[in-house]
Amino acid sequence: MSGSLLERGRQGEALAGVGMIDVHGHLGRTNFCIPDLSPRSLVAAMDRIGVASVICSPIRVFGTHVEVGNREVLKAATAFPGRILGYVGLWPADAAEARAEAERHLDRGFVGIKLHNSSGFSYTDAGYAEALAAANERRMILLLHCWGKEEEFAEARQLSAAYPDLSIILAHTGSQREDGYVKIAHECENVHLDLCLSLSRRGLVERLVAGAGVEKVLWGSDALFLSMTHQVGKVLGARLSEDEKVQVLAGNARRLLDRIQR
Amino acid sequence: MTLPLFDVQCGFGGAKPGQKVLLTAQDCLVEMDRLTIDRALVRTVPEDLDRDAVQSNDRLFAACRGEPRLAPCPVIFPSAADDLPPEPEQVSAFIDAGAGAVWIRPAHDTWSLKAWASGALMDALTERRLPVVCLQRMVDLESVADLAGRYADLPLVVADTSYRYQRMLVPLLESFPNVHLSLGSNYTLHCGIERLVRAVGPEQLLFGTGFPEIEPMMAVTQLVYAEISDADKAMIGSGNLERLLGGIQ
Numbered sequence: 108m109s110g111s112l113l114e115r116g117r118q119g120e121a122l123a124g125v126g127m128i129d130v131h132g133h134l135g136r137t138n139f140c141i142p143d144l145s146p147r148s149l150v151a152a153m154d155r156i157g158v159a160s161v162i163c164s165p166i167r168v169f170g171t172h173v174e175v176g177n178r179e180v181l182k183a184a185t186a187f188p189g190r191i192l193g194y195v196g197l198w199p200a201d202a203a204e205a206r207a208e209a210e211r212h213l214d215r216g217f218v219g220i221k222l223h224n225s226s227g228f229s230y231t232d233a234g235y236a237e238a239l240a241a242a243n244e245r246r247m248i249l250l251l252h253c254w255g256k257e258e259e260f261a262e263a264r265q266l267s268a269a270y271p272d273l274s275i276i277l278a279h280t281g282s283q284r285e286d287g288y289v290k291i292a293h294e295c296e297n298v299h300l301d302l303c304l305s306l307s308r309r310g311l312v313e314r315l316v317a318g319a320g321v322e323k324v325l326w327g328s329d330a331l332f333l334s335m336t337h338q339v340g341k342v343l344g345a346r347l348s349e350d351e352k353v354q355v356l357a358g359n360a361r362r363l364l365d366r367i368q369r
Numbered sequence: 370m371t372l373p374l375f376d377v378q379c380g381f382g383g384a385k386p387g388q389k390v391l392l393t394a395q396d397c398l399v400e401m402d403r404l405t406i407d408r409a410l411v412r413t414v415p416e417d418l419d420r421d422a423v424q425s426n427d428r429l430f431a432a433c434r435g436e437p438r439l440a441p442c443p444v445i446f447p448s449a450a451d452d453l454p455p456e457p458e459q460v461s462a463f464i465d466a467g468a469g470a471v472w473i474r475p476a477h478d479t480w481s482l483k484a485w486a487s488g489a490l491m492d493a494l495t496e497r498r499l500p501v502v503c504l505q506r507m508v509d510l511e512s513v514a515d516l517a518g519r520y521a522d523l524p525l526v527v528a529d530t531s532y533r534y535q536r537m538l539v540p541l542l543e544s545f546p547n548v549h550l551s552l553g554s555n556y557t558l559h560c561g562i563e564r565l566v567r568a569v570g571p572e573q574l575l576f577g578t579g580f581p582e583i584e585p586m587m588a589v590t591q592l593v594y595a596e597i598s599d600a601d602k603a604m605i606g607s608g609n610l611e612r613l614l615g616g617i618q
Contacts, residue, residue, distance in 0.1 A: 142560040330559055
Protein backbone atom coordinates (compact mmCIF):
# COMPACT_ATOMS: atom_id res chain seq x y z
CA MET A 108 0.00 0.00 0.00
CA SER A 109 1.18 3.52 -0.71
CA GLY A 110 0.30 6.96 0.48
CA SER A 111 0.71 8.78 3.74
CA LEU A 112 -0.86 7.56 6.96
CA LEU A 113 -3.36 10.39 6.65
CA GLU A 114 -4.32 9.33 3.13
CA ARG A 115 -4.53 5.68 4.06
CA GLY A 116 -6.62 6.46 7.12
CA ARG A 117 -8.91 8.64 5.03
CA GLN A 118 -9.51 5.64 2.79
CA GLY A 119 -10.27 3.40 5.76
CA GLU A 120 -7.34 1.17 4.95
CA ALA A 121 -6.08 -1.25 7.60
CA LEU A 122 -2.68 0.11 8.55
CA ALA A 123 -0.99 -3.22 9.00
CA GLY A 124 2.77 -2.97 9.10
CA VAL A 125 2.81 0.08 11.35
CA GLY A 126 2.64 -2.15 14.42
CA MET A 127 0.28 0.15 16.28
CA ILE A 128 0.01 -0.46 20.01
CA ASP A 129 -2.81 1.07 22.02
CA VAL A 130 -1.54 1.66 25.56
CA HIS A 131 -4.90 2.50 27.11
CA GLY A 132 -7.71 0.01 26.63
CA HIS A 133 -10.49 -1.38 28.77
CA LEU A 134 -12.76 -4.37 28.99
CA GLY A 135 -15.96 -4.63 30.98
CA ARG A 136 -19.23 -2.88 31.64
CA THR A 137 -19.67 0.66 32.92
CA ASN A 138 -22.66 2.82 33.80
CA PHE A 139 -23.46 3.96 30.27
CA CYS A 140 -24.39 1.81 27.30
CA ILE A 141 -21.57 0.34 25.24
CA PRO A 142 -23.27 -1.63 22.46
CA ASP A 143 -20.77 -4.49 22.30
CA LEU A 144 -18.66 -5.37 25.33
CA SER A 145 -17.02 -8.43 23.82
CA PRO A 146 -13.26 -8.67 23.44
CA ARG A 147 -13.99 -10.00 19.97
CA SER A 148 -15.56 -6.66 18.98
CA LEU A 149 -12.46 -4.86 20.20
CA VAL A 150 -10.19 -7.11 18.17
CA ALA A 151 -12.47 -6.65 15.16
CA ALA A 152 -12.03 -2.88 15.42
CA MET A 153 -8.27 -3.39 15.74
CA ASP A 154 -8.29 -5.52 12.59
CA ARG A 155 -10.14 -2.88 10.61
CA ILE A 156 -7.66 -0.16 11.66
CA GLY A 157 -4.59 -2.37 11.62
CA VAL A 158 -3.76 -2.19 15.34
CA ALA A 159 -1.40 -4.91 16.50
CA SER A 160 -2.04 -4.87 20.25
CA VAL A 161 -4.06 -3.12 22.93
CA ILE A 162 -3.18 -3.09 26.61
CA CYS A 163 -6.41 -3.40 28.59
CA SER A 164 -7.36 -2.91 32.17
CA PRO A 165 -10.74 -3.76 33.62
CA ILE A 166 -13.25 -0.91 33.63
CA ARG A 167 -13.93 -2.19 37.15
CA VAL A 168 -10.67 -0.50 38.11
CA PHE A 169 -13.00 2.41 38.92
CA GLY A 170 -14.45 0.53 41.86
CA THR A 171 -14.67 -2.52 44.06
CA HIS A 172 -14.38 -6.11 42.89
CA VAL A 173 -11.57 -5.19 40.55
CA GLU A 174 -10.33 -8.77 40.82
CA VAL A 175 -13.39 -9.87 38.81
CA GLY A 176 -12.35 -7.46 36.09
CA ASN A 177 -8.77 -8.71 36.20
CA ARG A 178 -10.05 -12.20 35.50
CA GLU A 179 -12.08 -10.86 32.53
CA VAL A 180 -8.96 -9.24 31.08
CA LEU A 181 -6.92 -12.39 31.67
CA LYS A 182 -9.54 -14.45 29.87
CA ALA A 183 -9.52 -12.04 26.93
CA ALA A 184 -5.72 -11.97 26.80
CA THR A 185 -5.71 -15.76 26.76
CA ALA A 186 -8.30 -15.84 23.98
CA PHE A 187 -6.42 -13.26 21.89
CA PRO A 188 -2.74 -13.78 22.67
CA GLY A 189 -0.57 -10.88 21.63
CA ARG A 190 -3.56 -8.82 20.56
CA ILE A 191 -4.98 -8.09 24.01
CA LEU A 192 -2.40 -7.47 26.73
CA GLY A 193 -3.23 -6.74 30.34
CA TYR A 194 -2.82 -4.18 33.07
CA VAL A 195 -3.83 -5.47 36.47
CA GLY A 196 -6.19 -3.30 38.49
CA LEU A 197 -5.76 -3.12 42.26
CA TRP A 198 -7.83 -2.34 45.33
CA PRO A 199 -5.54 -1.05 48.10
CA ALA A 200 -7.34 -2.34 51.19
CA ASP A 201 -4.48 -4.69 52.01
CA ALA A 202 -0.97 -4.14 50.67
CA ALA A 203 0.00 -7.79 50.76
CA GLU A 204 -3.18 -8.87 48.97
CA ALA A 205 -2.72 -6.17 46.37
CA ARG A 206 0.83 -7.36 45.76
CA ALA A 207 -0.36 -10.95 45.47
CA GLU A 208 -3.08 -9.93 42.99
CA ALA A 209 -0.50 -8.00 40.99
CA GLU A 210 2.03 -10.80 40.93
CA ARG A 211 -0.60 -13.39 39.98
CA HIS A 212 -1.31 -11.43 36.83
CA LEU A 213 2.17 -10.18 36.06
CA ASP A 214 3.29 -13.80 36.21
CA ARG A 215 0.64 -14.65 33.63
CA GLY A 216 1.84 -12.12 31.12
CA PHE A 217 0.27 -8.83 32.17
CA VAL A 218 2.58 -5.93 31.33
CA GLY A 219 1.79 -3.55 34.15
CA ILE A 220 -0.64 -1.96 36.57
CA LYS A 221 -3.48 0.49 36.03
CA LEU A 222 -4.65 2.69 38.89
CA HIS A 223 -7.65 5.03 38.95
CA ASN A 224 -8.20 7.62 41.63
CA SER A 225 -12.00 7.63 41.27
CA SER A 226 -11.73 4.93 43.90
CA GLY A 227 -10.96 7.69 46.38
CA PHE A 228 -7.41 6.53 47.05
CA SER A 229 -4.31 8.50 46.14
CA TYR A 230 -1.70 6.84 43.98
CA THR A 231 0.69 7.03 46.91
CA ASP A 232 -1.65 5.06 49.17
CA ALA A 233 0.32 2.55 51.24
CA GLY A 234 -1.95 -0.21 49.98
CA TYR A 235 -0.41 0.05 46.52
CA ALA A 236 3.23 0.22 47.61
CA GLU A 237 4.13 -3.45 47.63
CA ALA A 238 2.51 -4.10 44.26
CA LEU A 239 4.28 -1.11 42.73
CA ALA A 240 7.57 -2.36 44.13
CA ALA A 241 6.98 -5.72 42.45
CA ALA A 242 6.22 -4.04 39.15
CA ASN A 243 9.24 -1.80 39.53
CA GLU A 244 11.48 -4.85 39.92
CA ARG A 245 10.19 -6.08 36.57
CA ARG A 246 10.48 -2.67 34.84
CA MET A 247 6.80 -2.75 33.99
CA ILE A 248 4.31 -0.09 32.98
CA LEU A 249 2.17 1.88 35.42
CA LEU A 250 -0.81 3.61 33.81
CA LEU A 251 -2.33 6.33 35.98
CA HIS A 252 -5.69 7.91 35.29
CA CYS A 253 -5.01 11.65 35.28
CA TRP A 254 -7.26 14.64 34.72
CA GLY A 255 -4.63 17.35 34.93
CA LYS A 256 -4.95 17.95 38.65
CA GLU A 257 -1.99 19.28 40.59
CA GLU A 258 -2.27 16.56 43.23
CA GLU A 259 -2.15 13.93 40.48
CA PHE A 260 1.05 15.43 39.09
CA ALA A 261 2.50 15.60 42.61
CA GLU A 262 1.71 11.95 43.27
CA ALA A 263 3.15 10.93 39.89
CA ARG A 264 6.37 12.78 40.77
CA GLN A 265 6.60 10.86 44.03
CA LEU A 266 6.05 7.54 42.29
CA SER A 267 8.53 8.43 39.58
CA ALA A 268 11.22 8.97 42.21
CA ALA A 269 10.25 6.00 44.36
CA TYR A 270 10.00 3.53 41.47
CA PRO A 271 12.53 4.71 38.87
CA ASP A 272 12.35 1.51 36.83
CA LEU A 273 8.61 1.78 36.21
CA SER A 274 7.48 3.27 32.92
CA ILE A 275 4.75 5.62 34.13
CA ILE A 276 2.07 6.77 31.70
CA LEU A 277 -0.25 9.63 32.60
CA ALA A 278 -3.59 9.30 30.86
CA HIS A 279 -5.93 11.74 29.15
CA THR A 280 -3.30 14.34 28.33
CA GLY A 281 -4.87 17.70 27.65
CA SER A 282 -8.00 17.05 29.67
CA GLN A 283 -6.91 20.00 31.78
CA ARG A 284 -3.58 21.72 32.43
CA GLU A 285 -1.86 20.71 29.23
CA ASP A 286 1.18 22.62 30.47
CA GLY A 287 1.26 20.52 33.63
CA TYR A 288 1.48 17.31 31.63
CA VAL A 289 4.28 18.69 29.50
CA LYS A 290 6.16 19.93 32.54
CA ILE A 291 6.15 16.60 34.35
CA ALA A 292 7.14 14.74 31.19
CA HIS A 293 10.21 16.97 31.07
CA GLU A 294 10.98 16.67 34.75
CA CYS A 295 10.65 12.92 35.13
CA GLU A 296 12.52 10.66 32.76
CA ASN A 297 10.19 7.72 33.31
CA VAL A 298 6.92 9.66 32.91
CA HIS A 299 5.10 9.50 29.58
CA LEU A 300 1.81 10.90 28.27
CA ASP A 301 -1.09 9.15 26.57
CA LEU A 302 -3.56 10.69 24.18
CA CYS A 303 -6.92 9.14 24.96
CA LEU A 304 -9.50 11.86 25.37
CA SER A 305 -12.98 12.10 23.92
CA LEU A 306 -12.77 15.83 23.24
CA SER A 307 -9.32 16.16 21.74
CA ARG A 308 -8.72 19.77 20.86
CA ARG A 309 -7.45 20.47 17.41
CA GLY A 310 -3.66 20.70 17.47
CA LEU A 311 -3.28 18.93 20.83
CA VAL A 312 -1.12 16.10 19.51
CA GLU A 313 1.18 18.50 17.69
CA ARG A 314 1.57 20.67 20.79
CA LEU A 315 2.39 17.69 22.98
CA VAL A 316 4.97 16.35 20.58
CA ALA A 317 6.55 19.79 20.33
CA GLY A 318 6.37 20.40 24.07
CA ALA A 319 7.13 17.05 25.67
CA GLY A 320 9.15 15.44 22.87
CA VAL A 321 7.91 12.82 20.46
CA GLU A 322 9.46 10.01 22.54
CA LYS A 323 7.17 10.86 25.47
CA VAL A 324 3.81 10.74 23.67
CA LEU A 325 1.93 7.46 23.27
CA TRP A 326 -1.33 6.64 21.55
CA GLY A 327 -4.10 5.31 23.72
CA SER A 328 -7.73 5.06 22.75
CA ASP A 329 -9.63 4.26 25.98
CA ALA A 330 -11.52 1.65 23.93
CA LEU A 331 -13.94 0.14 24.57
CA PHE A 332 -14.85 2.93 26.97
CA LEU A 333 -14.41 5.14 23.89
CA SER A 334 -14.21 4.23 20.22
CA MET A 335 -10.80 3.13 18.96
CA THR A 336 -11.77 3.92 15.37
CA HIS A 337 -12.45 7.49 16.51
CA GLN A 338 -9.40 7.93 18.72
CA VAL A 339 -6.89 6.86 16.08
CA GLY A 340 -7.90 9.82 13.93
CA LYS A 341 -6.20 12.38 16.13
CA VAL A 342 -2.77 10.93 15.32
CA LEU A 343 -3.43 10.10 11.67
CA GLY A 344 -4.72 13.64 11.17
CA ALA A 345 -2.01 15.41 13.13
CA ARG A 346 0.43 17.72 11.41
CA LEU A 347 3.40 15.51 12.20
CA SER A 348 5.95 13.72 10.04
CA GLU A 349 5.28 10.11 9.14
CA ASP A 350 8.13 9.00 11.41
CA GLU A 351 6.69 10.94 14.32
CA LYS A 352 3.26 9.41 13.81
CA VAL A 353 4.73 5.90 13.74
CA GLN A 354 6.70 6.63 16.89
CA VAL A 355 3.56 7.85 18.71
CA LEU A 356 1.37 5.04 17.40
CA ALA A 357 3.83 2.21 17.80
CA GLY A 358 7.50 2.85 18.53
CA ASN A 359 7.24 4.40 21.96
CA ALA A 360 4.94 1.69 23.28
CA ARG A 361 7.14 -1.00 21.76
CA ARG A 362 10.11 0.48 23.60
CA LEU A 363 8.29 0.37 26.95
CA LEU A 364 7.17 -3.22 26.38
CA ASP A 365 10.64 -4.32 25.32
CA ARG A 366 12.27 -3.13 28.54
CA ILE A 367 10.05 -5.31 30.72
CA GLN A 368 11.98 -8.06 32.53
CA ARG A 369 10.10 -11.20 33.47
CA MET B 370 -13.02 5.84 -4.36
CA THR B 371 -12.75 8.38 -1.56
CA LEU B 372 -15.93 8.54 0.50
CA PRO B 373 -17.63 11.92 -0.09
CA LEU B 374 -18.11 13.84 3.14
CA PHE B 375 -20.50 16.67 4.01
CA ASP B 376 -19.78 17.96 7.52
CA VAL B 377 -22.89 18.93 9.49
CA GLN B 378 -21.00 20.09 12.60
CA CYS B 379 -18.54 22.74 11.54
CA GLY B 380 -17.92 26.46 11.71
CA PHE B 381 -15.62 29.44 12.08
CA GLY B 382 -15.71 33.13 12.85
CA GLY B 383 -16.67 33.09 16.52
CA ALA B 384 -14.61 33.53 19.65
CA LYS B 385 -14.23 32.50 23.24
CA PRO B 386 -13.09 34.87 25.97
CA GLY B 387 -9.36 35.35 25.55
CA GLN B 388 -9.29 34.22 21.92
CA LYS B 389 -7.41 36.78 19.84
CA VAL B 390 -7.44 35.24 16.38
CA LEU B 391 -10.69 34.29 14.66
CA LEU B 392 -10.81 31.45 12.17
CA THR B 393 -11.99 32.36 8.70
CA ALA B 394 -13.88 30.56 5.97
CA GLN B 395 -10.55 30.13 4.23
CA ASP B 396 -9.07 28.40 7.28
CA CYS B 397 -12.03 26.07 7.26
CA LEU B 398 -11.63 25.29 3.56
CA VAL B 399 -7.91 24.60 3.97
CA GLU B 400 -8.66 22.00 6.65
CA MET B 401 -11.43 20.51 4.52
CA ASP B 402 -8.98 20.19 1.64
CA ARG B 403 -6.38 18.55 3.88
CA LEU B 404 -8.84 15.88 5.02
CA THR B 405 -10.74 15.68 1.70
CA ILE B 406 -14.02 16.90 3.14
CA ASP B 407 -16.20 18.03 0.27
CA ARG B 408 -18.76 20.33 1.86
CA ALA B 409 -19.71 21.73 5.25
CA LEU B 410 -22.73 23.23 6.93
CA VAL B 411 -21.12 26.09 8.82
CA ARG B 412 -22.12 28.07 11.88
CA THR B 413 -20.51 30.97 13.71
CA VAL B 414 -18.48 29.14 16.36
CA PRO B 415 -17.47 29.28 19.10
CA GLU B 416 -20.55 31.22 20.11
CA ASP B 417 -19.42 32.34 23.54
CA LEU B 418 -18.90 36.01 22.67
CA ASP B 419 -21.69 36.24 20.11
CA ARG B 420 -24.30 38.60 21.51
CA ASP B 421 -25.49 39.98 18.15
CA ALA B 422 -26.67 37.08 16.06
CA VAL B 423 -28.04 39.39 13.37
CA GLN B 424 -24.58 40.74 12.66
CA SER B 425 -22.87 37.35 12.98
CA ASN B 426 -25.44 35.85 10.59
CA ASP B 427 -24.70 38.62 8.08
CA ARG B 428 -20.98 37.94 8.37
CA LEU B 429 -21.56 34.22 7.97
CA PHE B 430 -23.59 34.68 4.80
CA ALA B 431 -20.98 37.06 3.41
CA ALA B 432 -18.18 34.59 4.14
CA CYS B 433 -20.03 31.77 2.37
CA ARG B 434 -21.16 33.81 -0.61
CA GLY B 435 -19.67 32.43 -3.82
CA GLU B 436 -18.30 29.36 -2.04
CA PRO B 437 -20.56 26.41 -2.89
CA ARG B 438 -18.70 24.09 -0.53
CA LEU B 439 -19.93 26.07 2.48
CA ALA B 440 -23.65 26.05 3.36
CA PRO B 441 -24.47 28.69 5.97
CA CYS B 442 -26.36 27.73 9.11
CA PRO B 443 -27.44 30.98 10.77
CA VAL B 444 -28.92 31.43 14.22
CA ILE B 445 -32.67 31.96 14.37
CA PHE B 446 -34.98 32.98 17.20
CA PRO B 447 -38.53 34.27 17.73
CA SER B 448 -39.39 37.88 17.01
CA ALA B 449 -41.81 38.20 19.88
CA ALA B 450 -40.68 41.70 20.78
CA ASP B 451 -40.77 43.00 17.19
CA ASP B 452 -37.02 43.44 17.21
CA LEU B 453 -36.79 41.21 14.16
CA PRO B 454 -38.96 40.61 11.09
CA PRO B 455 -41.80 38.11 11.55
CA GLU B 456 -40.64 34.52 11.63
CA PRO B 457 -41.81 33.55 8.10
CA GLU B 458 -39.88 36.52 6.71
CA GLN B 459 -36.75 35.52 8.59
CA VAL B 460 -36.99 31.99 7.28
CA SER B 461 -37.57 33.16 3.71
CA ALA B 462 -34.65 35.55 3.87
CA PHE B 463 -32.34 32.85 5.16
CA ILE B 464 -33.38 30.40 2.46
CA ASP B 465 -32.99 33.07 -0.21
CA ALA B 466 -29.48 33.75 1.09
CA GLY B 467 -28.55 30.07 0.74
CA ALA B 468 -29.04 28.74 4.27
CA GLY B 469 -28.85 24.96 4.48
CA ALA B 470 -30.25 24.89 8.00
CA VAL B 471 -30.58 27.07 11.08
CA TRP B 472 -29.48 26.52 14.65
CA ILE B 473 -31.22 27.51 17.84
CA ARG B 474 -29.72 28.62 21.15
CA PRO B 475 -32.73 29.27 23.39
CA ALA B 476 -30.98 30.09 26.66
CA HIS B 477 -28.10 31.92 24.95
CA ASP B 478 -30.56 34.15 23.07
CA THR B 479 -33.01 34.37 26.00
CA TRP B 480 -36.11 32.59 24.74
CA SER B 481 -38.00 29.41 25.48
CA LEU B 482 -38.75 26.31 23.44
CA LYS B 483 -42.15 25.97 25.10
CA ALA B 484 -44.97 26.05 22.57
CA TRP B 485 -46.32 29.39 23.80
CA ALA B 486 -42.95 31.04 23.13
CA SER B 487 -41.68 29.26 20.03
CA GLY B 488 -44.81 28.18 18.16
CA ALA B 489 -44.68 30.82 15.43
CA LEU B 490 -41.01 30.14 14.79
CA MET B 491 -41.43 26.39 14.60
CA ASP B 492 -44.48 26.75 12.36
CA ALA B 493 -42.48 28.90 9.94
CA LEU B 494 -39.53 26.49 9.90
CA THR B 495 -41.81 23.50 9.41
CA GLU B 496 -43.62 25.20 6.54
CA ARG B 497 -40.34 25.44 4.64
CA ARG B 498 -38.79 22.18 5.95
CA LEU B 499 -35.67 24.09 6.96
CA PRO B 500 -33.56 21.77 9.13
CA VAL B 501 -32.87 22.88 12.68
CA VAL B 502 -29.57 22.04 14.35
CA CYS B 503 -29.87 21.45 18.10
CA LEU B 504 -26.65 21.22 20.10
CA GLN B 505 -27.36 18.97 23.04
CA ARG B 506 -25.80 21.38 25.52
CA MET B 507 -28.34 23.99 24.36
CA VAL B 508 -31.37 21.83 23.56
CA ASP B 509 -31.59 18.70 25.69
CA LEU B 510 -32.82 15.43 24.25
CA GLU B 511 -36.18 15.65 26.00
CA SER B 512 -36.78 19.02 24.32
CA VAL B 513 -35.74 17.62 20.95
CA ALA B 514 -38.26 14.80 21.40
CA ASP B 515 -40.96 17.30 22.34
CA LEU B 516 -40.24 19.39 19.24
CA ALA B 517 -40.04 16.33 17.00
CA GLY B 518 -43.41 15.12 18.20
CA ARG B 519 -45.11 18.46 17.73
CA TYR B 520 -43.52 19.16 14.33
CA ALA B 521 -43.27 15.82 12.56
CA ASP B 522 -42.35 17.46 9.24
CA LEU B 523 -39.54 19.54 10.71
CA PRO B 524 -36.07 17.98 10.22
CA LEU B 525 -34.08 18.19 13.44
CA VAL B 526 -30.37 17.52 13.80
CA VAL B 527 -28.93 16.64 17.21
CA ALA B 528 -25.26 17.58 17.42
CA ASP B 529 -22.61 17.95 20.08
CA THR B 530 -23.93 14.91 21.89
CA SER B 531 -21.94 12.49 24.00
CA TYR B 532 -20.97 8.86 23.75
CA ARG B 533 -22.71 8.38 27.09
CA TYR B 534 -26.27 8.96 25.81
CA GLN B 535 -26.87 5.86 23.72
CA ARG B 536 -29.71 4.76 26.00
CA MET B 537 -31.58 7.90 24.98
CA LEU B 538 -30.35 8.35 21.43
CA VAL B 539 -31.55 4.97 20.15
CA PRO B 540 -35.17 5.38 21.30
CA LEU B 541 -35.14 9.03 20.25
CA LEU B 542 -34.19 8.11 16.69
CA GLU B 543 -36.54 5.12 16.69
CA SER B 544 -39.47 7.23 17.91
CA PHE B 545 -38.97 10.25 15.67
CA PRO B 546 -37.93 9.72 12.03
CA ASN B 547 -37.50 13.48 11.64
CA VAL B 548 -34.65 13.47 14.19
CA HIS B 549 -31.13 13.08 12.84
CA LEU B 550 -27.87 12.63 14.70
CA SER B 551 -24.49 14.14 14.00
CA LEU B 552 -21.87 11.51 14.65
CA GLY B 553 -19.27 14.17 15.27
CA SER B 554 -17.83 15.31 18.50
CA ASN B 555 -18.52 13.91 21.02
CA TYR B 556 -20.04 10.59 19.85
CA THR B 557 -16.98 8.40 20.35
CA LEU B 558 -18.85 5.20 21.21
CA HIS B 559 -17.40 1.75 20.62
CA CYS B 560 -19.63 0.05 18.00
CA GLY B 561 -22.01 3.01 18.28
CA ILE B 562 -22.45 3.66 14.56
CA GLU B 563 -22.91 -0.03 13.89
CA ARG B 564 -25.60 -0.33 16.57
CA LEU B 565 -27.45 2.77 15.35
CA VAL B 566 -27.49 1.50 11.78
CA ARG B 567 -28.90 -1.81 12.97
CA ALA B 568 -31.51 -0.07 15.11
CA VAL B 569 -32.78 2.66 12.79
CA GLY B 570 -30.92 2.34 9.50
CA PRO B 571 -28.45 4.85 8.12
CA GLU B 572 -30.96 7.50 7.00
CA GLN B 573 -30.98 9.50 10.24
CA LEU B 574 -27.22 9.59 10.75
CA LEU B 575 -25.00 12.44 9.59
CA PHE B 576 -21.26 12.94 9.40
CA GLY B 577 -20.00 15.80 11.58
CA THR B 578 -16.62 16.78 12.96
CA GLY B 579 -16.80 19.51 15.58
CA PHE B 580 -14.29 21.68 13.70
CA PRO B 581 -12.68 24.02 14.69
CA GLU B 582 -12.53 23.11 18.36
CA ILE B 583 -12.05 19.38 17.88
CA GLU B 584 -9.57 17.45 15.72
CA PRO B 585 -11.80 16.64 12.74
CA MET B 586 -9.99 13.52 11.53
CA MET B 587 -11.40 11.56 14.47
CA ALA B 588 -14.91 11.72 13.03
CA VAL B 589 -13.53 10.74 9.63
CA THR B 590 -11.81 7.61 10.89
CA GLN B 591 -14.80 6.64 13.02
CA LEU B 592 -16.95 6.57 9.89
CA VAL B 593 -14.54 5.08 7.37
CA TYR B 594 -13.50 2.30 9.76
CA ALA B 595 -17.08 1.52 10.83
CA GLU B 596 -18.27 -2.04 10.22
CA ILE B 597 -21.15 -1.04 7.96
CA SER B 598 -21.67 -1.25 4.22
CA ASP B 599 -20.15 1.22 1.77
CA ALA B 600 -23.68 2.25 0.79
CA ASP B 601 -24.48 3.10 4.41
CA LYS B 602 -21.23 5.04 4.73
CA ALA B 603 -22.12 7.03 1.63
CA MET B 604 -25.52 7.95 3.04
CA ILE B 605 -24.07 8.94 6.39
CA GLY B 606 -21.05 10.67 4.87
CA SER B 607 -22.97 13.02 2.64
CA GLY B 608 -26.15 11.59 1.12
CA ASN B 609 -28.44 12.17 4.06
CA LEU B 610 -27.47 15.79 4.55
CA GLU B 611 -27.75 16.45 0.82
CA ARG B 612 -31.26 14.98 1.00
CA LEU B 613 -32.23 17.24 3.92
CA LEU B 614 -30.99 20.33 2.11
CA GLY B 615 -32.75 19.20 -1.02
CA GLY B 616 -36.01 18.99 0.91
CA ILE B 617 -36.05 22.68 1.81
CA GLN B 618 -39.15 24.26 0.33
